[in-house]
Amino acid sequence: MSTFVVFDLEFTTWPGALEADWSGPGQLREIVQIGALRLGADLSVVEEYEALVRPVVNPRLSAFFTELTGIEQEAVDREGLAPARALSDFLGFCKGQTVLSYGNDMVVIGENTGWARARGERIENSWLDAHFLNVRPWLNTLAPATTGVNVGRLWQVLGLPRPAAGQEHSALFDCYSFAAALRHLGASGAALLEGCL
Structure with missing residues (x-):
């Protein structure tokens, strides 16, 4: 293993959407922010990827989403990429890599x-060119305190120093x-998904 990727998304949401699995009228999980880190064998950060994305079906962010993430409508309007462009770029960042998510x-x-x-719209890279893996069950088994905790709070429940500037529910901070x-578990002797990375 030379490098692998960890990533997180922020996507459109409304009060109660999570509990109802986005089943309300017009509720889609449209990506608004992508964050990713390429990590080396020693789990140090080699490269970052971050993008805002302009949702198409629900171009106006809900107040609930903005309060949760801190992402403002003006920033998405000004800096947001078209979904196909953001997905192409992100999948290019992941090409040939094992790509881990917490969920x-x-x-x-x-x-x-x-x-x-x-x-x-044309997506220039394929998700088939990467190996995506949800490691939440593995991580929760090794560190039961993380069960029921979102990715942005992992550092906190594990008693680790704040890992970066920013806030929970910002994709790159998460x-x-x-x-x-992952570094904490590795330092504690956990075998980091041998055979997968």
Whole structure:
């Protein structure tokens, strides 16, 4: 293993959407922010990827989403990439890598890729060129205190120093929290998914 990727997403949401699995009228998990870190064999950060994405079906962010993530509508309008461009760039960043998530964010990548293609947009890279893996069950088994905790709080429940500037529910900050948890488990003697990385 030379490098691998950890990633996190922020996507459109509304009060009660998580509990209802985004089943309300017009509720889709459209990606608004992608964060990713390429980590070396020693789990140090080799490279960062971060992008804002402009949702298409729900271009106006809910107040609930903005309060949760701190992502403002003006920033998305000004800096947001078209979904196909952001997905192409992110999948290019992941190409040939094992790509870890803390939860099933790869499903959301698949949904957004499908929607972009249905709109006739071209995705330049394929998610098939990377090996996506949800490591939440493994991490929760090794560190039971993390069960029920979102990725942005892993550092906190493990008693680790704050891993980066920023806040929980910011995709890149959440990646740093995830990486800190992996380093902690590695330092504690956990075999980091041998055979997968």
